[in-house]
Amino acid sequence: QDLHLRYQVRNPETGAADIKEREVTVETPAGIDHGMNLRLSGQGADGDPGAPRGNLIVQVLVDDDEYFQRDGTDVHTEVPISIVQAILG
Secondary structure, eight states: OEEEEEEEEEOTTTOOEEEEEEEEEOOOOTTOOTTOEEEETTOSSOOSTTSOOOOEEEEOOOOOOSSOEEETTEEEOOOOOOHHHHHHO
């Protein structure tokens, strides 16, 4: 999943808040659920001069779907099939 980040950082010279934007790619692990957090090391905002970037914390929001239903970590759907398909596979 590609995320477009827009965040504020304090400009040390002026003290004003600067707006920065960038793209981050997030690998969503299997079994992730609504409200869980992903920690992306080194993907956060720039650190102090000479310091590495911080960590980016992404909170996962799972939307309902018309086709699939979640039951814990299981995902279900109903698909109509003929009796021949059910017998022969």
